[in-house]
Amino acid sequence: MKKFWHATVDAFETFLRVPGTVTLKGAHVRDAIDLKRIMIIAVISVVPAAIFGMWNVGYQHSLAIGDSSLAILANFWYGFLKVLPLYVVAYGVGLFIEFFSAGIRGEEVNEGYLMSGMLIPLIVPVNVPLWMLAVAVAFSVIFVKELFGGTGMNIWNPALVTRAFLFFSYPSSMSGSQCWISLKAGEEVVDGFTGATPLALDGASAQYGTGIWDYIIGIIPGSVGETSVIAILLGAAILIWTGVASWKIMLSSVAGALFVGGLANLGGVGIPFWEHLILGGFAFGTVFMATDPVTSAQTECGKWIYGFLVGAICVTVRLFNPGYAEGMMLAILLGNTFAPIIDHCVVGRAIARRNKAALKTA
Amino acid sequence: MSKNIVLKRGLDIPIEGSAELRLSKTITPDIVAIQPTDFKGFSPRLLVKEGDKVLCGSPVMSDKKNADILLASPVSGTVKEIVRGAKRKLLAVLVQPDAKQENLAAKVGRIEALTPEQIKETILRSGLWPFIVQRPYGIVADPAVQPKAIFVSAFATAPLAASPEFTLGDRIADIQAGINALAALTEGGVHLGLNADNYAGTPFHKLENAIIHTFKGRHPAGNVGVQISHICPILKGTTVWTISLYGLAAIGRYFNKGVYDVRRKIAVAGPMAIQPAYAETLPGAPMSSLAAWYGGNAEGLRIISGDVLSGKAVGPDGYLGFFDDTVTILKEGTDTELFGWAKPVRWGQFSTDHSYFSWLTPWRKYAMDTNLHGGPRAFVMNDAYYSKVLPMDIFPIYLVKACLAGDIDKMEKFGIYEVLPEDLALCEFIDPSKNHIQDMIAQGIDLMLKEMA
Numbered sequence: 102m103k104k105f106w107h108a109t110v111d112a113f114e115t116f117l118r119v120p121g122t123v124t125l126k127g128a129h130v131r132d133a134i135d136l137k138r139i140m141i142i143a144v145i146s147v148v149p150a151a152i153f154g155m156w157n158v159g160y161q162h163s164l165a166i167g168d169s170s171l172a173i174l175a176n177f178w179y180g181f182l183k184v185l186p187l188y189v190v191a192y193g194v195g196l197f198i199e200f201f202s203a204g205i206r207g208e209e210v211n212e213g214y215l216m217s218g219m220l221i222p223l224i225v226p227v228n229v230p231l232w233m234l235a236v237a238v239a240f241s242v243i244f245v246k247e248l249f250g251g252t253g254m255n256i257w258n259p260a261l262v263t264r265a266f267l268f269f270s271y272p273s274s275m276s277g278s279q280c281w282i283s284l285k286a287g288e289e290v291v292d293g294f295t296g297a298t299p300l301a302l303d304g305a306s307a308q309y310g311t312g313i314w315d316y317i318i319g320i321i322p323g324s325v326g327e328t329s330v331i332a333i334l335l336g337a338a339i340l341i342w343t344g345v346a347s348w349k350i351m352l353s354s355v356a357g358a359l360f361v362g363g364l365a366n367l368g369g370v371g372i373p374f375w376e377h378l379i380l381g382g383f384a385f386g387t388v389f390m391a392t393d394p395v396t397s398a399q400t401e402c403g404k405w406i407y408g409f410l411v412g413a414i415c416v417t418v419r420l421f422n423p424g425y426a427e428g429m430m431l432a433i434l435l436g437n438t439f440a441p442i443i444d445h446c447v448v449g450r451a452i453a454r455r456n457k458a459a460l461k462t463a
Numbered sequence: 464m465s466k467n468i469v470l471k472r473g474l475d476i477p478i479e480g481s482a483e484l485r486l487s488k489t490i491t492p493d494i495v496a497i498q499p500t501d502f503k504g505f506s507p508r509l510l511v512k513e514g515d516k517v518l519c520g521s522p523v524m525s526d527k528k529n530a531d532i533l534l535a536s537p538v539s540g541t542v543k544e545i546v547r548g549a550k551r552k553l554l555a556v557l558v559q560p561d562a563k564q565e566n567l568a569a570k571v572g573r574i575e576a577l578t579p580e581q582i583k584e585t586i587l588r589s590g591l592w593p594f595i596v597q598r599p600y601g602i603v604a605d606p607a608v609q610p611k612a613i614f615v616s617a618f619a620t621a622p623l624a625a626s627p628e629f630t631l632g633d634r635i636a637d638i639q640a641g642i643n644a645l646a647a648l649t650e651g652g653v654h655l656g657l658n659a660d661n662y663a664g665t666p667f668h669k670l671e672n673a674i675i676h677t678f679k680g681r682h683p684a685g686n687v688g689v690q691i692s693h694i695c696p697i698l699k700g701t702t703v704w705t706i707s708l709y710g711l712a713a714i715g716r717y718f719n720k721g722v723y724d725v726r727r728k729i730a731v732a733g734p735m736a737i738q739p740a741y742a743e744t745l746p747g748a749p750m751s752s753l754a755a756w757y758g759g760n761a762e763g764l765r766i767i768s769g770d771v772l773s774g775k776a777v778g779p780d781g782y783l784g785f786f787d788d789t790v791t792i793l794k795e796g797t798d799t800e801l802f803g804w805a806k807p808v809r810w811g812q813f814s815t816d817h818s819y820f821s822w823l824t825p826w827r828k829y830a831m832d833t834n835l836h837g838g839p840r841a842f843v844m845n846d847a848y849y850s851k852v853l854p855m856d857i858f859p860i861y862l863v864k865a866c867l868a869g870d871i872d873k874m875e876k877f878g879i880y881e882v883l884p885e886d887l888a889l890c891e892f893i894d895p896s897k898n899h900i901q902d903m904i905a906q907g908i909d910l911m912l913k914e915m916a
Contacts (some may be wrong), residue, residue: 111838115838117801117802118799118800118801118802118803119799119800119803119804119834119836119837120799120835120838121796121797121798121799121834122834122835122838123765123795123796123797123833123834123835124833124834124835125899126899126901126902127772127773127884127888127891127899127900127901127902128771128772128773128888128891128892128901129765129767129771129772129774129776129791129793129833130476130478130622130771130772130793130831130832130833130892131834131835131836131837131891131892131894131897132813132814132815132816132836132892132893132894132895133803133809133812133813133814133819133821133836134814134815134816134818134819134836134837134893134895135804135836135837135838135895135897136837136840136843136895136896137804137805137837138804138816138818138819138895139816139818139843139844139895141804141805142818208839209838209839209840211840211841212840213843250841251841252840252841252843253840253841253842253843253896254841342817343816343817343818344816344817344818345818347847394843394844394845394848395843395845397845398845399845399846399847399858399860399861400845400846400847400858401847404847448858448861448877451856451858452876452877455696455856456698458696459695459696459698460698
């Protein structure tokens with residue numbers, strides 16, 4: 102029992118201060134970097150998107166009831182109160198399971214869930230019932246992460262699996278035009294307002310205020326954190342500057358999306374190809390989810406292929422699957438699934454090339 | 464044939480306390496340890512007992528698998544103690560030197576007049592054979608195998624490593640003789656790796672009878688394993704030998720003068736070393752003979768025979784390793800740091816990761832200690848994160864995971880023949896998950912040795 106609690110105590114202790122643990126084997130000095138630092142950078146990079154998302158929840162609410170003033174603080178406060186419970190549930194349920202399994206395994210608590218928990222409330226509709234979120238988080242953390250051995254061992258991104266679980270189990274709460282707009286009891290949507298996302302409307306929204314700049318700034322309905330391309334790019338800048346996430350994956354994902362979107366445009370299908378980049382969850386998924394170092398491709402060459410695949414599949418689903426307006430979640434999960442195979446091929450080719458070169462010099 | 468090889472990947476760890484290029488002390492140790500544990504793959508059979516008289520160069524141990532391979536005493540004196548550990552494992556033979564040193568008389572012919580077999584016999588008889596290390600696996604070379612080639616690195620890039628120009632620049636004649644002797648033992652020639660940045664400044668570029676390669680890059684460019692992988696990668700079934708410059712100098716002197724002489728200049732360095740400089744001493748000399756550098760009291764200090772990446776923490780009661788020419792003195796990092804990882808800037812800490820800012824001040828040096836800076840985790844960052852400090856054509860984390868899984872096929876595929884733990888030491892240094900990567904590789908190599916035997 103004492104051992105069980107050790108993980109929890111240790112987690113809080115090492116959270117507050119770097120312990121005086123010394124190296125026992127191998128290199129006597131070590132780099133100051135640890136996973137806590139990497140994770141906190143990743144979490145910080147999501148903060149702009151989270152803050153904007155909270156404001157946008159309020160703003161969309163105001164729009165829905167016929168008030169189009171920006172009212173920064175009031176809208177933020179409204180959204181904050183709506184999103185806070187999502188965070189409480191996502192972190193509460195997820196961290197409880199993390200601490201519990203670390204206790205069972207007798208290992209230190211891994212920081213990986215700090216990032217997953219930061220992302221989960223941002224990729225769900227604001228109206229998702231809390232009990233559903235709790236069930237989804239529990240499923241994802243237990244079956245996709247802990248059963249595989251915890252952070253670093255999982256095959257799929259746990260935050261995305263949470264969303265996928267909700268998406269397939271409770272479709273009525275995850276799409277349509279009601280789930281994205283939070284309303285207080287008794288409030289009525291004004292005439293002419295639709296809460297459907299621009300993607301679901303094929304880009305041709307009748308709603309006022311949905312131009313290109315609205316997409317880029319993010320004042321459109323959507324999952325909490327996914328709407329603002331500007332806020333996401335701020336996060337991308339932090340991730341790329343610190344090297345925490347791979348710019349290669351981001352770039353090749355954009356290339357993949359543009360490639361398929363462009364092909365479709367040539368055939369006269371779909372919205373202008375570049376609009377795919379600023380609509381829906383593409384930007385958010387590309388920057389924060391596809392780049393997860395555990396579930397993305399491991400090798401440099403593999404990252405290019407993996408990213409391209411994610412971008413291309415996302416747009417393919419958007420364009421050619423009438424059932425799903427958005428394809429980013431499935432594209433990344435499919436990319437996660439294929440990442441080991443991509444790496445296997447890349448590594449195999451590299452080894453074959455090396456052996457050939459070595460035989461030549463021999 | 465000479466070519467310049469540029470290695471883009473690598474890292475020079477900016478640690479304080481590099482040794483000033485001056486010889487500050489010549490040490491005559493009052494006890495010398497001959498430690499069979501310095502030699503991988505050597506199973507010792509004792510040839511002496513306590514109280515025996517030995518001369519400088521007298522054999523004290525032989526290898527159980529090959530009685531021709533000998534370890535010799537570097538001094539003349541009396542065997543004072545035979546140190547054994549758990550399960551009576553032989554740890555060291557301690558020899559107390561006499562006031563007057565005597566050499567074992569040896570008759571050595573001129574190298575040009577000897578056949579390769581005679582050269583081999585001479586080196587074996589001298590007790591200097593264990594200087595020759597076989598790759599793969601980094602074990603004492605098997606005299607029965609003819610190596611494809613012999614590799615020597617003539618520069619050091621490890622943190623705070625001794626400068627070969629300073630320590631061996633005056634022994635060119637011995638090194639040349641060593642090269643001449645070893646060149647007769649292989650058809651592939653002796654390959655010498657030089658630092659491209661200091662090519663003209665080093666006396667070693669004048670050495671003859673060797674194939675010279677120049678390397679430009681940061682650590683581990685000076686590791687002979689990295690150099691081999693760029694000259695001719697080791698494939699399954701091939702064997703190459705490596706030897707240090709010290710080894711060449713000692714073998715050369717044996718041929719030139721007929722004496723066993725392994726005296727060397729070592730760098731005593733590190734952030735906690737008082738006036739870091741060079742000392743002349745013998746391998747097997749006790750660390751206590753270096754007390755002046757750590758102020759006599761080693762409490763709270765880590766004394767390492769070797770460099771900070773791959774050296775062995777021997778403490779004040781330990782001895783200088785046979786292959787080591789550096790002693791590093793560090794502070795034990797037992798202090799806790801409040802909010803360490805959460806501080807935006809950690810001024811005193813070095814990190815290659817851009818989530819700290821020390822990469823913006825590349826000129827700074829750091830008083831590093833032995834703190835782990837985190838806790839053990841599973842591998843989270845991907846292979847590419849680690850390979851940026853490994854200038855070899857291998858995938859480090861794939862190799863490490865194959866070693867962990869004990870999968871011989873995969874280990875072969877991912878290049879276990881090419882590496883020794885020291886080559887992946889930097890991967891261990893930068894690992895945010897704080898895994899024992901060198902230890903994992905060593906386990907893999909041990910498994911290969913067991914399975915392939």
